[in-house]
Amino acid sequence: xxxxxxxxxxxxxxxxxxxxxxxxKQAAKPRDLAGKLRVANSSVTGALRLLAGKGLINYAPYDIxxxxxxxxxxxxxxxxxxxxxxxxxxxxxAVGYKEADEAACGMEHAISKAxxxxxxxxxxxxxxCPRGGEDWIAGFRRHCERSxxxxxxxxxxxxxxxxxxxxxKSKAVKLNTVRQGWKCRVIKTAxxxxxxxxxxxxxxxGALLEVESAGASGGTVDVKVKGYxxxxxxxxxxxxxxxxxxxxxxxxxxxxPEGKRTLL
Amino acid sequence: xxxxxxxxxxxxxxxxxxxxxxxxKQAAKPRDLAGKLRVANSSVTGALRLLAGKGLINYAPYDIxxxxxxxxxxxxxxxxxxxxxxxxxxxxxAVGYKEADEAACGMEHAISKAxxxxxxxxxxxxxxCPRGGEDWIAGFRRHCERSxxxxxxxxxxxxxxxxxxxxxKSKAVKLNTVRQGWKCRVIKTAxxxxxxxxxxxxxxxGALLEVESAGASGGTVDVKVKGYxxxxxxxxxxxxxxxxxxxxxxxxxxxxPEGKRTLL
DNA sequence: CCAGAGATTTAGGTACGCCTAAAATTATAG
DNA sequence: CTATAATTTTAGGCGTACCTAAATCTCTGG
Numbered sequence: 001x002x003x004x005x006x007x008x009x010x011x012x013x014x015x016x017x018x019x020x021x022x023x024x025k026q027a028a029k030p031r032d033l034a035g036k037l038r039v040a041n042s043s044v045t046g047a048l049r050l051l052a053g054k055g056l057i058n059y060a061p062y063d064i065x066x067x068x069x070x071x072x073x074x075x076x077x078x079x080x081x082x083x084x085x086x087x088x089x090x091x092x093x094a095v096g097y098k099e100a101d102e103a104a105c106g107m108e109h110a111i112s113k114a115x116x117x118x119x120x121x122x123x124x125x126x127x128x129c130p131r132g133g134e135d136w137i138a139g140f141r142r143h144c145e146r147s148x149x150x151x152x153x154x155x156x157x158x159x160x161x162x163x164x165x166x167x168x169k170s171k172a173v174k175l176n177t178v179r180q181g182w183k184c185r186v187i188k189t190a191x192x193x194x195x196x197x198x199x200x201x202x203x204x205x206g207a208l209l210e211v212e213s214a215g216a217s218g219g220t221v222d223v224k225v226k227g228y229x230x231x232x233x234x235x236x237x238x239x240x241x242x243x244x245x246x247x248x249x250x251x252x253x254x255x256x257p258e259g260k261r262t263l264l
Numbered sequence: 265x266x267x268x269x270x271x272x273x274x275x276x277x278x279x280x281x282x283x284x285x286x287x288x289k290q291a292a293k294p295r296d297l298a299g300k301l302r303v304a305n306s307s308v309t310g311a312l313r314l315l316a317g318k319g320l321i322n323y324a325p326y327d328i329x330x331x332x333x334x335x336x337x338x339x340x341x342x343x344x345x346x347x348x349x350x351x352x353x354x355x356x357x358a359v360g361y362k363e364a365d366e367a368a369c370g371m372e373h374a375i376s377k378a379x380x381x382x383x384x385x386x387x388x389x390x391x392x393c394p395r396g397g398e399d400w401i402a403g404f405r406r407h408c409e410r411s412x413x414x415x416x417x418x419x420x421x422x423x424x425x426x427x428x429x430x431x432x433k434s435k436a437v438k439l440n441t442v443r444q445g446w447k448c449r450v451i452k453t454a455x456x457x458x459x460x461x462x463x464x465x466x467x468x469x470g471a472l473l474e475v476e477s478a479g480a481s482g483g484t485v486d487v488k489v490k491g492y493x494x495x496x497x498x499x500x501x502x503x504x505x506x507x508x509x510x511x512x513x514x515x516x517x518x519x520x521p522e523g524k525r526t527l528l
Numbered sequence: 529c530c531a532g533a534g535a536t537t538t539a540g541g542t543a544c545g546c547c548t549a550a551a552a553t554t555a556t557a558g
Numbered sequence: 559c560t561a562t563a564a565t566t567t568t569a570g571g572c573g574t575a576c577c578t579a580a581a582t583c584t585c586t587g588g
Contacts, residue, residue: 008544008545010544010545010546029565029566030565030566030567031564031565031566039545039546039547040546040547040548041565041566041567042546042547042548042549042566042567042568042569043545043546043547044566045566045567045568046544046545046546047545050544061553061566061567062552062553062554062565062566062567076492076493080491080492083491084491087491089379089382092386093379093382093383093386094382095378095379095382099376099378099379100379102376103374103375103376103378103379106373106374106375106376107371107374107375109370109374110367110370110371110373110374111367111370111371112363112366112367112370114359114363114367115353115357115359115363115364115367116491117490118353118357118358118359119357120490120491121404121407122356122357122404124472124490125404125407127447127472127509128449128472140385140386140389143385143389144382144385183391185392208388208391208392226381226384227344227347227348227351227380227384228340228344229340245391272574272575274574274575274576275574293535293536294535294536294537295534295535295536303575303576303577304576304577304578305535305536305537306536306537306538306539306576306577306578306579307575307576307577308536309536309537309538310574310575310576311575314574325536325537325583326535326536326537326582326583326584
């Protein structure tokens with residue numbers, strides 16, 4: 001009797017659309033669905049038969065469409081995934097509503113239960129924690145606006161700056177002296193042609209980078225910047241000055257295990 | 265000559281797998297792909313023909329597989345989406361590695377460029393902002409561990425508690441007196457049978473909720489808790505005491521517009 | 529070098545998920 | 559009450575993406 005716990009992404013879209021239409025005008029008709037999902041009328045018929053076969057909707061040819069209790073429960077779950085994602089993008093990541101909604105639309109079918117719960121908890125935490133809150137997100141929004149520039153958090157309650165971090169002022173060191181696992185901030189890049197390539201790839205003053213491997217032959221350094229992996233030869237890394245921030249912790253429970261990955 | 269900017273989710277998985285195999289052992293063979301993607305050998309052949317047809321891989325029957333420059337660029341992009349998502353889940357949301365990797369695997373095909381950039385920026389911001397940092401995330405991790413309990417941020421640098429928030433101590437009010445748009449925290453729920461249903465649905469002391477509509481006929485109140493929408497009748501909402509936190513702002517640029525939504 | 533083992537491709541099938549065009553049904557206007 | 563319009567379904571087709579089974583190719587040991 002239980003409905004299958006997993007239906008295709010496409011059918012989830014259909015059931016989600018039915019949910020919204022029913023919430024608005026009692027019952028849905030194929031036309032409404034075709035319009036909302038931007039598919040041909042004939043495509044709707046097939047989907048409805050599948051959903052009816054799974055016991056999620058009440059449907060008979062030429063009749064109106066409503067959700068069964070199981071279908072309504074399934075729809076609520078999909079809608080929650082959608083809304084949690086969208087609200088996270090809007091409220092925490094400060095993404096515009098339309099963009100957030102579209103992204104959520106595509107991602108809602110793959111997101112896991114655990115991640116949904118964590119997104120909810122994180123949004124709550126930001127709101128509740130004395131170090132978070134509206135003004136903190138506002139600080140993030142400013143950070144985004146001029147992110148290609150300094151990239152730091154200057155206007156984010158500067159008062160706390162020293163107090164919380166203990167104001168550690170690392171001195172500038174050459175990137176090729178930094179050891180594996182350290183994160184650092186770029187202070188200065190080589191001027192001129194040699195540095196240009198790197199600057200174009202995101203290695204600019206203020207950028208955060210993480211040293212992924214160092215000390216290989218020829219002083220090559222592999223770094224990660226903004227999620228990009230970049231290899232620098234000895235000359236390049238010697239022209240970059242950075243301040244070290246912290247060492248990536250070796251937390252076995254959360255760091256990627258060695259060996260081959262199980263999934264893509 | 266340019267490769268099509270968009271290929272199917274399935275082909276993205278193939279090209280991503282090829283990327284990782286090639287990175288490890290120079291060239292890939294269909295067998296490796298079948299193993300990594302958990303599909304039959306014969307399924308691989310078809311995918312390879314499609315990818316070769318799009319100019320993303322070098323492939324001839326019975327020959328080894330390598331990426332073309334265009335394919336390598338595409339693969340790097342997919343891998344970055346995957347890693348950015350996974351690292352965000354692990355480093356910010358404090359999700360376990362394996363779970364994060366699996367979720368990223370499913371979501372990487374739908375995530376938009378803008379969201380990827382925002383995730384990167386947010387992870388950087390958390391690390392760089394004096395109000396964020398390692399210990400702040402540690403506070404979030406603790407918050408998660410006992411989230412079903414108090415739900416607040418007690419151990420998150422209590423020292424700052426009053427200073428930052430101005431220590432506003434709202435008094436407890438009945439939920440049915442709260443007006444639309446306000447967020448509040450549950451202080452006490454009705455004991456006994458009436459309250460049980462609500463407690464089971466997430467309305468527990470410490471929970472955050474947002475009043476979505478109030479003052480409808482019969483004192484009905486619609487609230488949002490943990491992403492769930494719940495309707496409370498007059499009796500139920502009268503037995504719940506909350507403290508109000510803040511009013512949802514009317515920021516037209518980021519709040520959901522009125523009228524019908526364009527997408528699901 | 530040649531036979532068997534293993535890897536790869538081909539052949540043929542199923543299930544989605546969308547389409548257009550035509551047929552059937554329902555709604556509406558005169 | 560009928561004729562026309564609108565909606566919905568059916569029929570048939572296409573592309574993706576997987577599968578099993580059989581044919582073909584490559585590799586390797588004796």
